[in-house]
Amino acid sequence: MYTPNAEGQPETTNLYANQxxxxxxxxxxxxxxxxxxxxxxxANLALEDKLEKEASTExxxxxxxxxxxxxxxxxxxxxxxxxxxQATGTSAMFREIGTGSIGKVFEHPRTVFVYKLPLxxxxxxxxxxxxMHQRVKISFESLPYVDGQVEIPECFWYATSNSTAFWDDxxxxxxxxxxxxxxxxEVLCMERIFPLPRPVRYSLIEKYCPPQGRSMAKTNEANKDxxxxxxxxxxxxxxxxxxxxxxxxxxxxxxMQDLDLDMPELINAMAHAMAVLHWHTRIxxxxxxxVLGSSPMQEQxxxxxxxxxxxxxxxxxxxxYEKITHSRADFAKRLTSLWMIDFDDCSxxxxxxxxxxxxxxxxxDTNHYCPRPxxxxxxxxxxxxxxxxRYLDWSAKILEKTNFSxxxxxxxxxxxxxxxxxxxxxxAAGPSQGGRGKRR
Numbered sequence: 001m002y003t004p005n006a007e008g009q010p011e012t013t014n015l016y017a018n019q020x021x022x023x024x025x026x027x028x029x030x031x032x033x034x035x036x037x038x039x040x041x042x043a044n045l046a047l048e049d050k051l052e053k054e055a056s057t058e059x060x061x062x063x064x065x066x067x068x069x070x071x072x073x074x075x076x077x078x079x080x081x082x083x084x085x086q087a088t089g090t091s092a093m094f095r096e097i098g099t100g101s102i103g104k105v106f107e108h109p110r111t112v113f114v115y116k117l118p119l120x121x122x123x124x125x126x127x128x129x130x131x132m133h134q135r136v137k138i139s140f141e142s143l144p145y146v147d148g149q150v151e152i153p154e155c156f157w158y159a160t161s162n163s164t165a166f167w168d169d170x171x172x173x174x175x176x177x178x179x180x181x182x183x184x185x186e187v188l189c190m191e192r193i194f195p196l197p198r199p200v201r202y203s204l205i206e207k208y209c210p211p212q213g214r215s216m217a218k219t220n221e222a223n224k225d226x227x228x229x230x231x232x233x234x235x236x237x238x239x240x241x242x243x244x245x246x247x248x249x250x251x252x253x254x255x256m257q258d259l260d261l262d263m264p265e266l267i268n269a270m271a272h273a274m275a276v277l278h279w280h281t282r283i284x285x286x287x288x289x290x291v292l293g294s295s296p297m298q299e300q301x302x303x304x305x306x307x308x309x310x311x312x313x314x315x316x317x318x319x320x321y322e323k324i325t326h327s328r329a330d331f332a333k334r335l336t337s338l339w340m341i342d343f344d345d346c347s348x349x350x351x352x353x354x355x356x357x358x359x360x361x362x363x364x365d366t367n368h369y370c371p372r373p374x375x376x377x378x379x380x381x382x383x384x385x386x387x388x389x390r391y392l393d394w395s396a397k398i399l400e401k402t403n404f405s406x407x408x409x410x411x412x413x414x415x416x417x418x419x420x421x422x423x424x425x426x427x428a429a430g431p432s433q434g435g436r437g438k439r440r
Contacts, residue, residue: 233368271390
């Protein structure tokens, strides 16, 4: 539950401060994502069959609180993990796992890759996604690591329709359709955010799906691609429609409060992420998304990592697929984290009042992942207050680290701008489907 301490700071327990305990832990409790168990905001998932037995003896609320609130690793025997492991060494078809506003996303079984292909012939937004994503990744890697910070998926390479090294080998593996016909397109290859395991899915279905649809929801293949979108700035009213999907499931602020989930680390991670975007990457953060998902324990290796000089040398869409190598990952062990994704609508901001106003507009227009003021809800207002404190703190540290302390007044101007802009709008505690966001 969200409870500031006596000094107004959130109580954040570092469960992994004891490095000796980590080094002596079993292979089912240690992550290989840069030794960053502190990044995980969610989980404590043991073997999936054990979880299911435990979940069967407790309420759905207790199950979700336990599995969505505590840091740890899941060793899963799920059908998803089995499908991925069995696909190793085969030429499995690339299954579509989502459609967004600019493209379709396909999984590459036996790897941690997904391929994003544009819906339209104009791939400018896909290319912008690639460049902005790389800049964000570089920013996070340039700054000191922060306990509990968001994960940024690896953005591996970009291929054009003329990249024969990719398309000659893979064009027949994509699940094309009459609505999305077979042809060579631009391709953005990223690290897949893997779905949450079955006990989480079933508990979400039991808790939030209308009774008449629960059996169908549990057997729906699409619901295996379960990601949770935390909406800290919006309240959900009513039971929703009869249509129920776990793809990009929205978990609203009042639902988190009802589940008594721990909030400080989630708020801190979002505040830190927005501070990095604004004052290091220097982009507006327009339409970025936050999701709770997992990743294989063994992150694939690449031959060389993108540097800013090389990225800036590109004058247009440029294939670097040939420079990347692939390696395997263990899909039976997964770590659950908060991720920040989708940078295709982001653009640069200037370090002046105009830039602040652009960042304010982007923040307010984007879906309600982060807390925001003037919501008409005390829980969200308290979360916004803590978000603001954390945002100011991280912004000051970033500006000092990069020798731009002369910009120190702008983060506060951003918060004031958000307050003023939302004050003139309807409270965000309305129906759950508001906002401009993207289909995923």
